[in-house]
Amino acid sequence: MADTTLTHIGRTQPRPAGLQGVAADWSSDQRAFKNVSWGKAMMWIFLLSDTFVFGCFLLSYMTARMSTRVPWPNPSEVFALHIGGSNVPLILIAIMTFVLISSSGTMAMAVNFGYRRDRRKTAILMLLTAALGATFVGMQAFEWTKLISEGVRPWGNPWGAAQFGSSFFMITGFHGTHVTFGVIFLIIVARKVWRGDYDTGRPGFFTSRRGSYENVEIMGLYWHFVDLVWVFIFAFFYLW
């Protein structure tokens, strides 16, 4: 990676390529993430810690499922919906997956228009992302209601291993909470974009730092992470 001089003109020496460059960036008394702002670096580190949180949830689910003598309920049947006289397996979950992926797509485009300083398109795309996120949470609420009415509880269910309920509510509940907070912050950032905060460099209410369109990208990092976690939940909990 030979781009050290890209951002620090006249101040830094060239870096060797590959791992040696990584070692050079990390060693000695200096800033490790050369061309990444602190806001973005901190969001990445937060997401890394969140990865471990969700990793632990999925691990505990794996341990519960592997160590029980009682058969695990078949998610393909549990999450089937009765449509048009037949049971369609996992259809609601599939729709939720597509909704969340679409919201990731609109978010990525919002980041793009943000850097082009197109306030209107950025704000509209962010609000569309928030609407898709709210749709996702709504469908999850429907799913919870359906399962609870069928008798799924954290301590038991009609079909098999008791740990099914606790794993399900824990994992999807935490994920749904993340989506909900994401929707709230999407609306806050969209309002700032719409008002032109990032054009005028208006100080934020929390840190009093001047915002820039990079805040949209940082918001996007969080949102894509929520989508990323769903990819793993979909694979391990619903499909496995």
Add this chain to the structure above:
Amino acid sequence: MAEATANGLGQHTLHGAQAHDPAATGIAPAEVHQEHPIKLYLVVWAWLFILSACSYLVDYVGLQGYLRWSLILIFMMLKAGLIVAVFMHMAWERLALTYAIILPPILVLVFVAMMVFESDYTLLTRMVFFGAEP
């Protein structure tokens, strides 16, 4: 810049702060802006749809056993890779950040291995004391 063009995803430029204002000195904040063509995002979006449909089909068709599990894992990793690399722009970040974020989660696999042994042991003791069937 060399990396941005060498990764095969097109000739996208990363605009440093100086790229917008050449007169600015090197003291200025040096954040890199991620600007890529809209088309790239649409292509990735389409691929995510295709891969999700494929993983749903694995269940719909009713594949079982190792074929099912390996397909689920392959589609999952491809989707996760696309999201992290393109949507989260990891493909264009500096290696020092990429390694700092990507390597630690891989260590979770060690934890997975530990818990696999642990659950096998728990299952064994449960079968010994309670019998194979509930």
